[in-house]
Amino acid sequence: MRFQVLVAAVFWSGFVDSRKVRGISSSYKRFYKERKSFLCIDGSKIIPFEQVNDDYCDCEDGSDEPGTSACPRGRFYCTNLGFRPHYIPSSRVNDGICDCCDASDEYNSPAHCQNTCWNLGQKERAYVEGQMRTLDEGLRLKQQLIEEGVLLWREKQAQLRELQQVAEDLQIKLEEHRRRKHEAERLKEQTLKALEAGDSGLRHQNRTVTSIFQLLDSDKDGSITVDEVKAKVVLVHDEERLLSEDEALGLLGGGHQIDLTKFRRTLWDVLTRGDSVKIKDTPGSDDPHLEAADKAAEWEATNLKKVEEAYETVNMEISDLRKKLAIDYGTDWEFLFLNSQCYKLQVYEYIYTLCPFNQVTQKNTAGTEVSLGTWGMWAGTPKNQYSQMVYENGEPCWQGGSRTTTVTLTCGTETALRSVKEPSKCQYIMDFQTPVACQPVLKQRGVHSEL
Structure with missing residues (x-):
């Protein structure tokens, strides 16, 4: 009899611990230590600790039911060891669909979920490693283009001085x-x-x-x-x-x-x-x-x-x-090599041509060419203003206004026009890949430190 009581006590202790910890991130576990009462995380109410994860919502913020679907505003934390942890709405807990790759959200449902976190983590790690290799190679190529840009800038300055001297002699x-x-x-x-x-x-x-x-x-x-x-x-x-x-x-x-x-x-x-x-x-x-x-x-x-x-x-x-020297080619003239260059991409029946710092055009199969905008300005974020170009005042659109094109620059080991979209009439978006768009980072975000 004493042995049966001991087994029951151990079982109940394990049940209480798993019931109370499930669905909680490590940073929130301090709120769920075993005690007589539980304070809702938003401070709105104090309830007996036995009511935590009892499948009944007592707290307005849903913090008393981290491991059940009782609270409409509740969140369930997927630990996902080996992959990226994340939160899901508590309404998805035990709904028969596996939302966490470690299957922790379906602990009390008939769904048979496999733990896929390790495979997902491997794929993401391989992707991140590939991105980092691309970034390293892109930064190496960018440095070369910076050096070429500085030399080209000096050559053009010297060329300008020579032309000015010729102009004086001709005068x-x-x-x-x-x-x-x-x-x-x-x-x-x-x-x-x-x-x-x-x-x-x-x-x-x-x-x-x-x-x-x-x-x-x-x-x-x-x-x-x-x-x-x-x-x-x-x-x-x-x-x-x-x-x-x-x-x-x-x-x-x-x-x-x-x-x-x-x-x-x-x-x-x-x-x-x-x-x-x-x-x-x-x-x-x-x-x-x-x-x-x-x-x-x-x-x-x-x-x-x-x-x-x-x-x-x-x-x-x-x-x-x-005019060419008055253009902003970057802090180290790294974008100067793009001047006088053009890049083409065919999308269905159209051929799009991007000539950086000049214009963007679209040509159909009949050979009719339409201006999608001329060079306007850099329009990136305050942290990286050279991440986006705007080309304005293209040919008039049928419903009024003129065509414009926004070019987003992305990091890559080669310089090429990658995609063209028209999300709204006469408003075009281009993805332009080039090494000079690569930016140094401390660490690529992605795989969690718990890995």
């Missing part, structure tokens, strides 16, 4: 060519006035000698050769006949080429007399002086246009480079 040339063009046009006007006044141009020989020299100097090397004389000078009484080598040499004073100074003393004197040779006539001009002045003015206008075009091109390059 000086531009002013000089404008002056020379103005002088050539003034000389042309003076020559024309002299001709209109019946002047043969000899009174202005000091003003026109340079123009005639430039007319004969076809290759603009600062000298007149025998070939250039034969090409431009003809006999007054026989314009059809080409000058011979000896005749051309004679006009040049016996030399094969002459500069402007020697030209004044030789060929220029012969041309101004006008009785033996003259400059070959060109359509619309009967006077060599006017022709030379016209050619000089045309030459200076052409040169000026070339310098103006070069100056405009350089200034456009400077403006474009300044």
